[in-house]
Amino acid sequence: MITVENYLDFKDTLSCGQVFRYFPKDLGYIVISGDKCAYVYNKGNKAYIDTDNEPYFENYFDLSKDYAKIIKDIALTNIPKVIAVSQKYSGIRILKQEKEEAFFSFIISQNNNIPRIKSIIEKLSVNYGKKFDFRGDSYYAFPTAKVLSQLTIEQLQSTGLGYRAPYIKESAQKILSGEIDFCNLDKLSTVDLKLALLKIKGIGDKVANCITLFGFNRSDSFPVDTWIEKIYREDFNGTLSARAKINQYFLDLFKENSGYVQQYLFYAKREGYI
DNA sequence: TCCCAGGGTGTGG
């Protein structure tokens, strides 16, 4: 059992839109990452992680990072709303997800809503992922690129993927051929990594930023979706319309802390706090 | 029936 004293609220961390493979259970949540599983819950002022893979989930929940420093650095921006959301949602951590799983998950996310994204990923996993057991129950890993590359468009669409099905199949084939290699991509700077991702069909600026942030743990990323556009207009008095420019505006403002600020703002807007 | 959802592609100006 891992115990965490501070800066880890599972409800906020899991439901803030960065991850899709989790389910409420008893007091907390079941979290699946790759073929590994954890039961997590908050009690009192602490967070508990029950798993057979403690080193893996210590990394997954980014436990070695100093979130007090991040929030202190964010306060230096002197932007009241940004300071407020960083303190209100200080229990959010940016998870270090499996690269391939984050890659596919955020291709699926385009022009889609979170419940549907969860539903599609769940159907893909149950239908085509490896089954494994944890604490007496069965779960399914996110399907491998090899399996995804061999499915027909009709099989993929049966999970609700719609027009995104070819994006999944074609990118899975490129992973299998080695044309897309996550280890090599991880050696690139964030700017070059985004450029490399943008060459892949189905990945635009927003999805690329999600993959660099949630899959490659690059906090100098700031995904701009419909909610961030709304925040930009309503809370920053923004006038630009091109998403690429809005992205650059926030990156210039928050630099290495962009990804954290983005999650605080995004969740705060969805929760109606701002 | 239309609008929206953690958008992207392709085409035309």
Add this chain to the structure above:
DNA sequence: CCACACCATGGG
């Protein structure tokens, strides 16, 4: 460079 139609799918 920008604008815009279109792309599946399901919920409101």
